[in-house]
Amino acid sequence: MDISTTYMGLALESPVIVGSSGLTNAVHKLKEIQDAGAGAVVLKSIFEEEIAYEYNDLIKETYQKTGYNLEQFDYLDFELKGKKLHAYLELINQAKAGVRMPVIASVNCVYSHEWVSFASQIAKSGADALELNMFFAPTDLEQESNDLEKVYFQIVEKLLETITIPVSLKISYYFSNLGRMIQQLSETGVSGLVLFNRFFSPDIDTDKFEVKPSFVFSSPSDIAISLRWMAIMSQRVNCDLAASTGVHDAQGVIKHILAGAQAVQMVSTLYKNKIPYLKTVNRDIQNWMEIHGFNTLADFRGKLSQSKADNPAIYDRLQFMKYYS
Structure with a gap:
């Protein structure tokens, strides 16, 4: 059974991509991932916060030693970014030299003006594609939702004017009109959309009176949100769709492909x-395909999307309904 696919114009031997994480931050790990049968890999993200914190620490240290005016340290910002980014570019170069599967770089930023400056250099480093992990927290109570959403389009517009490698956006489901937002983002010229980000979730320790992380890993039940929206948006966007969060086994992969x-x-x-x-995941997908008479993923992709489902309204209904005989 042929489980190859394409994503953002890239040829993948398997539909399974190993997402950005500590599993993808070194070449020896990438080789193991490739040998296990992954279709592609998203490198560990470079986080803008890391650079900002490093920058602030150095500013404070230098200021305490010299007493200089902080306005004189703009050049340090550039130097620090150069050092941090250089290490990431090296990872991309080593990855491209060490594995044959597509290597997708990843940028995770929180300030809109930094996206393009990071992405343009990453594109020149040889990455096959770039995934932007995009989310701007709606915690500013003075800002209208429309103004916040405009930032996404401004970033994409600037980025696509700057680089030519395929770009995917990893977005959240926290939009006031999610379906329309996904559709509009797909019309910007991006090659893919990833549904959806997984966020840090805080918890509270009631004995130590501290904020702590809650569930770090996803669970199989987390598949529900991405599965619903994958099915709804399949055949209604102008780019490829990929799923993220809650995919733990071959069944999770198969369900999402059935959704589109x-x-x-x-x-x-x-x-x-x-x-x-x-x-195991790849083998189980192939076994399922053989049982059901599918030779390729295209044979069943989107078979149960909303546009092809016998009961499309089931994807729209959000409330629990109780049926009486």
């Missing part, structure tokens, strides 16, 4: 079951 996905991303299950588990 070109590819899926896995992370949490590989932490739990280790990277060689990818072989």
Whole structure:
């Protein structure tokens, strides 16, 4: 059974992409991922916060030693970004030299003016594509939702004017009109959309009176949100769709392809079951295809999307309904 696919114009031997994580931050790990059968890999993201914190720490240290005016330290910002970015570019170069599967770089930023400056250099480093992990927290109570959403389009417009490699956007489901937002983003010229980001979730320790992380890994039940929206948006966008969060086994992959996905991303299950588990996932997909008489992924992709479902309204209904005989 042929489980190859394409995503953002890239040829993948498997629909399973290993998402950005600590599993993808070194070349020896990437080789193991490739040997296990992944279709592609998203490198560990470069976070703008890391650079900002490093920058602020150096500013404070230098200021305390010299007493200079902080306005004189703009050049340090450039130097620090150069050092941080250089290390990331080296990872891309080593990855491209070490593996044959597509290598997708990843940028995770929180300030809109930094996206293009990071992305333009990453594109020149040889990455096959770039995934932008895009989310701007709607915590500014003075800002209208429309103004916040405009930032996404401004970034994409600037980025696509600057680089030519395929670009995907990893977005959240926190939009006032999610379906229309997904559709509009797909019309900007991006090559792919990843549904959806997974966020840090805080919890509270009631004994220590501290804020702590809650569930770090996803669970199989988390697949529900991406599965619903994958099915709703399939055949209604102008770019490829990939799924993320809650895909823990072959069934999760198959469900998303039935809903219309070109590819899926896995992370949490590989932490739990280790990277060689990818072989099991690929084999189980092939076994399922053989049982049901499918030779390729295209044979059943989108078969249960909303546009092709016998009961399309089931994807729209949000309330629990109780049926009486």
